Amino acid sequence: MRRKTVTIRDVAQRAQVSVSTVSQILNGNHSYVSADKRERVLQAAEELQYRPNAIARSMVKQRTGTVGMIFTSVVDHLFIHTIKSAQAVLKPEGYTIFLADTPDIESEIQAIAALQDRQVDGFIFVSMTSVADSAHLQRLKAEEVPFVVINRPRVQAYDFNQIQWNDWEAGYLATRHLLNLGHTSVATICGPRQGLPHWQSAFDRHEGWQQALAEQGIMVSPDWIFDGNYTCQGGYEATRQLLQQAGSKSKLPTALFVANEEMSIGVLRALHYAGVRVPQDIALVSVGDTPFTAHMTPSLTTLAHPVAEAGQIAAQILLKQFATKELLPTQKIMLSFDMRVRESCGSNPEPSEIFF
Amino acid sequence: MRRKTVTIRDVAQRAQVSVSTVSQILNGNHSYVSADKRERVLQAAEELQYRPNAIARSMVKQRTGTVGMIFTSVVDHLFIHTIKSAQAVLKPEGYTIFLADTPDIESEIQAIAALQDRQVDGFIFVSMTSVADSAHLQRLKAEEVPFVVINRPRVQAYDFNQIQWNDWEAGYLATRHLLNLGHTSVATICGPRQGLPHWQSAFDRHEGWQQALAEQGIMVSPDWIFDGNYTCQGGYEATRQLLQQAGSKSKLPTALFVANEEMSIGVLRALHYAGVRVPQDIALVSVGDTPFTAHMTPSLTTLAHPVAEAGQIAAQILLKQFATKELLPTQKIMLSFDMRVRESCGSNPEPSEIFF
């Protein structure tokens, strides 16, 4: 049931040399071999379709050429780009990715153990969630296993390699954009800021919103704050509440900062059925970007997560650590969101209508 | 830089027994050991925090407890559920997934080689794309490596384990649904049916549409067929063309079968700016489902891919093969799409409007 595995010994035998000679030639080691034997070995390897067994190799080299990637998937379309970009830098270097999807801390711990048993050379943690407990990561650190965490809440205090994105800035820039457009009443629909699970990003984005307003001397009214819980449904309900509270179209805020894209979908829905047009009646800026965002009605102005960048940098950090004997100093990197200005904020014109 | 690895020998030494005794006890092998020694070994292992090295184990067992999952990602939100569900069945059995994202055939071949070098026990291929060349899979088959392919075009003729979903049926059911609602003019916006890359699914879904119409004795007019190329933008443009061709609202078809969800996003957009309401003026059914589909405006009636099911079944097939010495007969499984009736087809009422 297994392929008749051809080993280094088979090659040696066929080339009429010793095993170690084959190994040296194939690994390009710096002891000179006669061109004659080199040729014979190369040819034998070719003829036999020899491929070194990576497992056996890792046994002696004490490195496997694998990295474990552990993610707590809540927002799939985000982490997938992290995986891809990490893979894009790891693969050319001969590394392969072990993947584990871990819904909670306990299964994360389990996954780490399983991958450590398989002797991965390092880890990348991608958490798009509220998971915060990082005590077990401290143990990893103590064992001097290289790893980097991406977007993990409350790790700033730890001495880990970490890549975060600036949620505060996202809220701030989104709101600034609206302010610059002349809006003065900018309501917000936020993610889960209290209770559990409680998302750090919801808190940070909200702070950014507040700061931008404060800088303009605008007093934020509690009436402008609605909780949408980061879900489509939550965004929908928050908006209905907003509409009800306003009572009339003229009393609506003129702009809206919606803390994530999921909620925006619901917001758009509620607004539509209330006859409130975006951006004519109310402008909207959100956070997050999917392949659909640019094609919705209206297309959404958003701040896009630097997910691909994060994965790429994480992989590069690992690679650098792999190449070095001693421990490299830990890196703490903060990435900015990328503003994508489209229709929902009113900056861009809508397509010309088609009349019959 | 590596954790001071504790080996089975350390445990043996501490428990004052031989290495093999430790191995037997820890692996629950069926030779009886004195309760005394068993206790000592267990305790020593515990105290030393011993964890067997999976790499070393796989060397001798000739199986690694890993499966390679190779996907050509085009539609991310689809395959991600395949991965997750496969993982859900593999993990409890002690298997770990190696992941590789391969944009084209060449890198797929490369990835297979890399994973074979790492001695994976089997493969799952997930292709949501037009990739069709499967010659290298035939080699895999010849080497008796267990694998199953999901949604790979033109593999029917091969003797592989394969899981497909019934694109024809999707088109058929979608159209039937529209027909049952009383529509008689059902236009379609299709995926790339000719040229390269050319998607089998586009062709199949289109056939289903045609068949449903034919069964009702409805002659399909070429005027009802538009190519949207499976993209948002394509859907948008196809719809503009449809509108232009109709010339007036009254001449529009009353229903639309859109062959995938991406295109639907664009269709909705074009229709919206033309003042054509969905579903009041035109009903719409599509194929594909994301977390957003149910919350869009209007929410989309779709046929959802059986992606999770596919991943689960694939994993189960592998597991069964792993447990058996001889080759199991290959399985060819056809899965149905799942109809999700929502607003866009007109079956469900829209939410009550909120008036000021």
Place this chain on the structure above:
DNA sequence: CTGTTAGCGCATTCAG
């Protein structure tokens, strides 16, 4: 019932 022995496939000293 337990310990000794022999590899799994490979890379790496170290003599010759």
Place this chain on the structure above:
DNA sequence: CTGAATGCGCTAACAG
């Protein structure tokens, strides 16, 4: 410059 010997950590016969 080359090949024989050693061991990575573990399991599986095989004796005792």
